[in-house]
Amino acid sequence: MGELNLVVLVKPVPDPSCYDRIEIDPATGALLRQGMPAVLNPADKHALEEALVLKERFGGRVAMVSMAPDSASETLMEGLAMGADEACILSDRAFAGSDSLATSRVLAAGIRKIGPFDLVLAGNESADGGTAHVPSQVGELLGVAHLANVIRMEVGPGGSVTARTRIENGYIEVRGSLPMVVGVRREINTPRYTSLMGVMAAQGKPIRVWRSEDLGVNAAEAGMEGSGMRPGKLSRPDYRRKGEILKGSHEETVRRIVAILRAEGVLG
């Protein structure tokens, strides 16, 4: 088999370690994200790693595609430093408010614009929204085979694919062939670190920015208008409880716990 055209879908997300600090603007009811640095969605790094390994084996190119604001270029540098050859940012005000299907339409248009592809990889889900819909929906829109929850994948000569997808208490083993879209889980590999060489090389790699007109995506297909889903009220779930502190010696504390267990009827 010849070289592979590989596409990795990536999303800059607010750093998951900051989610404790999420606030809602009391006036507008909107989410306040300020002070939360953007990082590459953790699962997407596993998708990129898988693409880089395939490129090392078969040769080819790895393009990252992201529907994100222009400022995402900063976050995408990490992917370029890991070894991706180029990045394409699909950025337009008209994309704001896109649900997973509208997002997938934009991403599919970006993938088509890059040219023929063999394999599209994505993190199975994003850390912020986390619908896990995008890999399957991009596959549907591109009209190719697709798999979610991939934990193992082998591409054979001639473009055959065997893969395992994670299910509860087990896995599904499948066979297919390229082209394909896959959503990968973190179990699939360990993403490489960026090296100093990689960071330096990244400076010279192309980052393209494409608007809706470049992609041929019209207003009815993306953004609010192109989305079936509409967000309503946001709230912060309140899981607080009474928080009574059990004081006293360790022995006294343990007796209290046993008394609670007995009162709840779980001491057999």
Added chain:
Amino acid sequence: MPDRKRALWAVAEQTRGKLASVTPEVLGQARRLAAEAGGCEVAAILLGKDVGALANDLLACGADKVFLVEDPALELYQNDTYGTVLHRLIRREQPEVVLFGATAVGEELAPTVAARLGTGLGAHCTNLALAPDGLLTMGVLGFGGRLHTEMFCPDRRPQMASVKPGMFPPLPREEGNGEILREEASALLSGADIRIRTVRIVKEEPEGMPLEDADVIVAGGWGIGGKENWRLLTELARELSGATGCTRPALDEGWTDGEHTMIGTSGKTVRPKVYLGFGISGSPHHTVGIKDAGVIISINSDPRAPVFECSDYCVEADFRKILPLLLSEIRRAKVPA
């Protein structure tokens, strides 16, 4: 607006003739929604090979009717075959709402079908409500359980949602006298573009009591520090005839029995009578999974651990001191006087 059939559908999931535990939960919730909205029909969709016996179970779990599609090609789940059949059935019958269990399979099948239908889909819903005018409110959690958002699909039909397992209790079984409709599978599958073949489905039922069935859960987090200490947790769980649960960091460290014991946004939602947490800091990723527990007791040496805020009882101590004492005290308490 054309008059629509007011039907709620629940897509059943089965592997090798066994219903997924989320399926009765989804059906029960569909039944409750139907009552909320002033009465609509609840239908279950069942795909597979030789799975007809399960159709009666679906009736007993709350379905008024079951669309049964049996074919050798449907023996093993695959998104092209299952997606094609569901898409065609939905197009033909035009239900108002279609619900899936948010299992690994549902997580792939639901967006596949939603893309084909061009409609909206709520992901991993933890809340659902149906208004008399037929509008579905879908409550979803984002940002690792930190943010709750209400979502709607006002203009497109059907309204689709995947339902997080463990959120909605199933209804008590009631032998129903509903209707089982056998569909012609070859018609629903004809011309389908099958691009991936499922070779096999491997499932190993884990040993020990499932978290979902346990009255007591003894859970550990990163603070446990190693396999040696983890054994003490397992011992305590066994002593209490309960189950051992874990957080993501403890799972990643490899101390636990596996992913089926993980509690939280990417794991299970549990509702034991008593939850005992050791060495758990209490990130929302985890605490969202225990919000329905009866009593929450947390043991952590850090008085500022966020887990204390969402606990009923807090023990500010080193679990290494508490755990052995607790084990012997429980053993003593269980000896008949």
